[in-house]
Amino acid sequence: MSDLVTSLLAGSRRALARMLTQVENATPEAQQALEKLFPHTGNAWIIGVTGAPGTGKSSLVNALAKAYRAQGKTVGIVAVDPTSPFSGGAILGDRIRMVELSGDAGVFIRSMATRGSLGGVARATRDVVRVMDAAGFDIILVETVGAGQSEVDIVRTAHTTVVVEAPGLGDDVQAIKAGILEIADVLVVNKADRPGANQTVRALRAMLELGHPAAREQFARHHGRLIEIEVQNNHQDESLWIPPVLQTTATNNTGISELVLAIESHRQFVIESGTITALQKQYLELELYERLQQALMQRFLQTMPKTALADMINHIEARQLDPQRAVNQLLATLDQPSLNIQANES
Amino acid sequence: MSDLVTSLLAGSRRALARMLTQVENATPEAQQALEKLFPHTGNAWIIGVTGAPGTGKSSLVNALAKAYRAQGKTVGIVAVDPTSPFSGGAILGDRIRMVELSGDAGVFIRSMATRGSLGGVARATRDVVRVMDAAGFDIILVETVGAGQSEVDIVRTAHTTVVVEAPGLGDDVQAIKAGILEIADVLVVNKADRPGANQTVRALRAMLELGHPAAREQFARHHGRLIEIEVQNNHQDESLWIPPVLQTTATNNTGISELVLAIESHRQFVIESGTITALQKQYLELELYERLQQALMQRFLQTMPKTALADMINHIEARQLDPQRAVNQLLATLDQPSLNIQANES
Numbered sequence A, B: 001m002s003d004l005v006t007s008l009l010a011g012s013r014r015a016l017a018r019m020l021t022q023v024e025n026a027t028p029e030a031q032q033a034l035e036k037l038f039p040h041t042g043n044a045w046i047i048g049v050t051g052a053p054g055t056g057k058s059s060l061v062n063a064l065a066k067a068y069r070a071q072g073k074t075v076g077i078v079a080v081d082p083t084s085p086f087s088g089g090a091i092l093g094d095r096i097r098m099v100e101l102s103g104d105a106g107v108f109i110r111s112m113a114t115r116g117s118l119g120g121v122a123r124a125t126r127d128v129v130r131v132m133d134a135a136g137f138d139i140i141l142v143e144t145v146g147a148g149q150s151e152v153d154i155v156r157t158a159h160t161t162v163v164v165e166a167p168g169l170g171d172d173v174q175a176i177k178a179g180i181l182e183i184a185d186v187l188v189v190n191k192a193d194r195p196g197a198n199q200t201v202r203a204l205r206a207m208l209e210l211g212h213p214a215a216r217e218q219f220a221r222h223h224g225r226l227i228e229i230e231v232q233n234n235h236q237d238e239s240l241w242i243p244p245v246l247q248t249t250a251t252n253n254t255g256i257s258e259l260v261l262a263i264e265s266h267r268q269f270v271i272e273s274g275t276i277t278a279l280q281k282q283y284l285e286l287e288l289y290e291r292l293q294q295a296l297m298q299r300f301l302q303t304m305p306k307t308a309l310a311d312m313i314n315h316i317e318a319r320q321l322d323p324q325r326a327v328n329q330l331l332a333t334l335d336q337p338s339l340n341i342q343a344n345e346s
Helices: A002-009 A013-024 A028-040 A057-070 A089-101 A118-134 A149-157 A171-176 A197-211 A214-227 A234-238 A256-272 A275-303 A306-317 A323-335 A337-345 B002-009 B013-024 B028-040 B057-070 B089-101 B118-134 B149-157 B171-176 B197-211 B214-227 B234-238 B256-272 B275-303 B306-317 B323-335 B337-345
Strands: A045-051 A075-081 A107-113 A139-145 A160-165 A186-189 A245-247 B045-051 B075-081 B107-113 B139-145 B160-165 B186-189 B245-247
Touching (some): A002 A028, A013 A107, A013 A118, A057 A075, A057 A089, A057 A256, A075 A118, A118 A139, A118 A149, A186 A197, A256 A275, A275 B323, A306 A323, A323 B028, A323 B275, B002 B013, B002 B028, B002 B118, B013 B028, B013 B118, B045 B057, B057 B256, B075 B118, B107 B118, B139 B149, B149 B275, B160 B256, B186 B197, B186 B256, B275 B323, B306 B323
Parallel strands (some): A045 A160, A075 A107, A186 A245, B045 B139, B045 B160, B075 B139, B186 B245
């Protein structure tokens, strides 16, 4: 595994591919490798691309990858499909991409078929992005389908988040996607050659006016609640980023250079305003808290005989004990571990 | 508060309304009251109704409520909108309902405007349902908009889950909603007077064939992973419930009696097959684990000076420490609390 880390840092694609498999399977070796790779991360610009199925996200990601390649930048692509195993979206998107971008050593593509829990997907995505970052890719594109909370968690690794829409989606669909707007740094109406593109642009601008900056503040608060530590984001109040709304037709490359420019403007904004520091700190805080919460739970469960928990659940089911009191009883065993052991011995 | 519990159990609507406000605001008094109410719960049949915006969920819930009232049953309605504050859906739906069902003492409606975190909404919904259950309602309808993981968490309180579709939604939208199908006990194509209803029914049946029972097993595994304790669901293997696909037009009451019958069939199935015991045990297990995880984290953070965590995050940000090693260091303080204190004193 140590060799694998060395090969990966030296630029071996094969080492990268093998490492990503380890990371996706969350092996203990992968954890050690991630520790070694961590000091080499923090250099890539991570771009999240999200939107509903049918908006042409995959074509847009391909077009972006080609544009960055033309600038001489290396590109990692992580395609995450958090929807049902029915859709098979990840695999399909992968095949199309393979044809268009294959043979270019400056591009590396990883599709993640997500069959675990949602939290697990967000964690795996974060680790895969981190490995690609350590492997030295300049740009990492994280593509995920828009499905509510899931992509909010997944794009939480991104520095710039591009939200993709398409013309002709009804008002109902727009309403449900309002939550996604709140995470957008750049809005794209793709398939702009279709009728209704201007109308969709106008609708998005209207929603932004309605929801911005209050909506973004809302989003920050939502995540802020989780972590309790106040994030230093004084800079954000002084100079706000207003998400631009662009039109693209990814299939014939229309509007792509403008999109690359908009992403670059956003990058400059977050760096010059200092927002990037607050953002990265916030992501790392959230990660630390999530990992800590999980570790505390695992540690506690190891001290607890499984029968004790099963008995407790039976009592709850019989309405003899309510869930919060049960938790209080479990926590009490932490304060008096010796008492507990004595009771078992007597 | 003790008086409020007594009044609520005696059937006071005013006490119920006041209690729900306390519960939604998660006051310490509410926690005490929930403990007192818990032994009185477990009697209501809880029906989750979920689907995308525009499928006519609210009208369907109204029609169901009226049908149950005609049977002499009391009905509690909890309307949860986990989408953005932009949409204002909860408030709108509430107003429409007020007009149609107002003045009937056998119906109680609660709309939840959800501005907190998603986990918080699921918890609040569970508590609100529990209070209504203790208040003696025979049927509790939990209505939520279909937005990915959120409604999966919210309907996790339900005994029977009704998934509502409507004709004319494109294939793209169908694909994204495949995840919702996995939680359906009864499928309804509402607005069946519109063109394309039969086609939608056929599409849903095809998806069910593809996804069932494997999809349901997948779903059980997904949740099972969280809790580690194996759920005793041998019965499910012997006799599987195949979700029926029904057509309704809620606005003119077409198909509602058939829907009530389908829900009743499902109720009988889960009771007779013994699935209900496994289901309730699983819900309570998940609840216990969530609460325990949260309590462990709170407890740990209280022992930890905030500056210590802030320092650690700074080290992580500077790539001097990786997040997993940071967690290990934090956990080590639990094993050697005396060492830690000595270091501070010296």
